[in-house]
Amino acid sequence: MTTAAETPAIASVPTSPADVTSVLVVGGGQMGSGIAQVFAQAGRRVLLADVSTEQLERAKQGIAKSAAKLHEKGRLSDAQLADVTGNIDYVSDLAAADLTGVQLAIEAATEHLETKLAIFRDLDAKLPDGALLATNTSSISITVIAAATKRPKHVVGMHFMNPVPVLKLVEVISGLETLPAVTELVMELSVELGKTPVHSKDMPGFIANRILMPMVNEAFFVLGEGIGTAEGIDEVMKLGMAHPMGPLALADLIGLDTTLAILEVLHRDLGDPKYRPAPLLRQYVAAGRFGRKSGAGVYEY
Numbered sequence: 067m068t069t070a071a072e073t074p075a076i077a078s079v080p081t082s083p084a085d086v087t088s089v090l091v092v093g094g095g096q097m098g099s100g101i102a103q104v105f106a107q108a109g110r111r112v113l114l115a116d117v118s119t120e121q122l123e124r125a126k127q128g129i130a131k132s133a134a135k136l137h138e139k140g141r142l143s144d145a146q147l148a149d150v151t152g153n154i155d156y157v158s159d160l161a162a163a164d165l166t167g168v169q170l171a172i173e174a175a176t177e178h179l180e181t182k183l184a185i186f187r188d189l190d191a192k193l194p195d196g197a198l199l200a201t202n203t204s205s206i207s208i209t210v211i212a213a214a215t216k217r218p219k220h221v222v223g224m225h226f227m228n229p230v231p232v233l234k235l236v237e238v239i240s241g242l243e244t245l246p247a248v249t250e251l252v253m254e255l256s257v258e259l260g261k262t263p264v265h266s267k268d269m270p271g272f273i274a275n276r277i278l279m280p281m282v283n284e285a286f287f288v289l290g291e292g293i294g295t296a297e298g299i300d301e302v303m304k305l306g307m308a309h310p311m312g313p314l315a316l317a318d319l320i321g322l323d324t325t326l327a328i329l330e331v332l333h334r335d336l337g338d339p340k341y342r343p344a345p346l347l348r349q350y351v352a353a354g355r356f357g358r359k360s361g362a363g364v365y366e367y
């Protein structure tokens with residue numbers, strides 16, 4: 067039996083961005099660490115969780131480096147720089163963490179359905195009833211993820227772009243059951259983070275990856291067929307189409323494992339052969355060439 071004083075507070079559902087003061091980010095890879103950074107810069111308390119302690123250490127170093135660079139360029143104030151270091155705690159075991167004050171959790175773990183469903187079941191059980199649950203998934207159905215919880219009305223997609231501290235876009239995706247007020251709150255919160263939100267319906271790949279991934283995939287077909295070199299393909303798209311990065315360099319930045327996972331979702335869930343992943347992309351992933359994060363992808367790093 068617990069006394070009233072010992073009973074954890076049940077947070078009510080946040081109704082404005084100002085109500086979101088404490089955020090949990092699950093997954094501390096390149097996206098999770100960037101998401102933790104932008105929330106910390108915006109004065110929120112952040113708990114960054116990852117199953118890998120080595121990854122948490124890398125995240126801590128990466129966040130410090132990224133914030134120092136933005137500060138040097140004058141895009142981060144002294145106070146914001148201090149917030150980035152002071153506002154983030156790191157945890158490898160969620161069971162040991164105090165989650166009673168969390169109003170919003172954002173999942174940014176590996177792009178794998180079963181992994182995400184297990185995380186959402188766990189978050190649903192551990193977080194206060196009023197907490198909102200968001201996913202940074204690139205392609206997986208928000209409706210399916212939400213259905214793994216007892217709070218589907220409070221589950222939403224919050225899809226940041228890579229690198230998170232630099233790129234302005236956040237795609238906000240409502241699942242079938244998501245309350246309009248929750249979508250609206252996440253759009254407003256994105257603006258507070260200095261981002262520009264764009265709403266998307268819950269369809270595979272949403273807007274960004276539905277359009278981007280067929281192009282990236284085609285670049286792997288073109289490379290695999292020997293039509294051009296990797297450098298040549300990237301140069302064509304940079305100089306000819308004014309893209310800031312070529313599609314192969316971009317795939318290396320996204321992660322070739324993540325690129326393949328997104329294409330597999332598009333292919334399976336839309337059922338159209340035009341999304342079939344290029345065999346060369348599959349080969350790179352099978353060889354452990356995941357891109358920048360593993361030191362080698364299409365290019366060496």
Ligand SMILES: NC(=O)c1ccc[n+]([C@@H]2O[C@H](COP(=O)([O-])OP(=O)(O)OC[C@H]3O[C@@H](n4cnc5c(N)ncnc54)[C@H](O)[C@@H]3O)[C@@H](O)[C@H]2O)c1
Pocket residue numbers: 092093094095096097098115116117118121174175176177178181185202203204205225226227228319320321324359
């Ligand atoms: N890479 C991109 O450009 C990009 C852009 C937008 C969205 N996304 C999406 O963001 C998510 C993360 O992508 P990323 O590029 O950061 O991947 P990543 O491989 O860099 O990081 C994933 C992290 O998740 C951790 N993880 C795995 N299972 C976990 C669990 N059960 N609990 C806690 N942590 C766990 C891993 O240890 C790893 O550190 C994916 O859903 C991806 O599709 C990626």
